[in-house]
Amino acid sequence: MAKEIPDLVAEARTGTGKGAARQARREGNVPGIVYGDGKDPVAVQFEFNKLLTQLRAGRFMSTLWNLKIEGQEDVRVICRAVQKDVVKDLPTHIDFMRLRRTSKxxxxxxxxxxxxxxxxxxxxxxxxxxxxxxxxxxxxxxxxxxxxxxxxxxxxxxxxxxxxxxxxxxxxxxxxxxxxxxxxxxxxxxxxxxxxxxxxxxxxxxxxxxxxxxxxxxx
Structure with missing residues (x-):
């Protein structure tokens, strides 16, 4: 039985690069990127505490997510990388790949x-x-x-x-x-x-x- 596809809420992030990522972290967010499916990458950010709760719940990287970004069409994604602070072991950046339902x-x-x-x-x-x-x-x-x-x-x-x-x-x-x-x-x-x-x-x-x-x- 296939699992129900849960929602994952993100915000569009203006700007890219290290400076924009540091700014996102200062504002209590985790910067990320969404790529794949032949489309341009999209810079996003996630509210830190909510994302941390979902990460600690387990199976985060084996879950197909319904990514919701205000003003954009929902897209199916799967997490492909979570970068963490080497000392605090907390997320500092996260990567998602777009998928179709028929993708392997x-x-x-x-x-x-x-x-x-x-x-x-x-x-x-x-x-x-x-x-x-x-x-x-x-x-x-x-x-x-x-x-x-x-x-x-x-x-x-x-x-x-x-x-x-x-x-x-x-x-x-x-x-x-x-x-x-x-x-x-x-x-x-x-x-x-x-x-x-x-x-x-x-x-x-x-x-x-x-x-x-x-x-x-x-x-």
Missing amino acids: VKVFIQVEFVGHDECPGLRKGGTLVTIRPEIELIVTAGDIPEQITVDLTGLEVGDGIHIDDVKLPAGAKATVDRNFAIANIAAPSALRAEDDAAEDEAETEEADAPEGENAETEE
């Missing part, structure tokens, strides 16, 4: 695991080890999914989940062309400790064995 775009989509109660491996004390909490997909801009769902139902200890095991949203494709791992069900820590102890004991017994005990007898 690479985005990172969060993985959501379901079926925990129906997973025998977890009921036996196993642990879900997440290898890829997000997966980069090539998707249509108008159909960016909310998440990728991975069902744990029926998985035992030692089982793994790979990208080929997952039903991706219609029209979506992983950017990596191989069957990479997403997660696995690891053995309970107590069981792993017992296995490690058994291996150590076997190694000790082998080391303590009389010399030549395991050697072949020559005739």
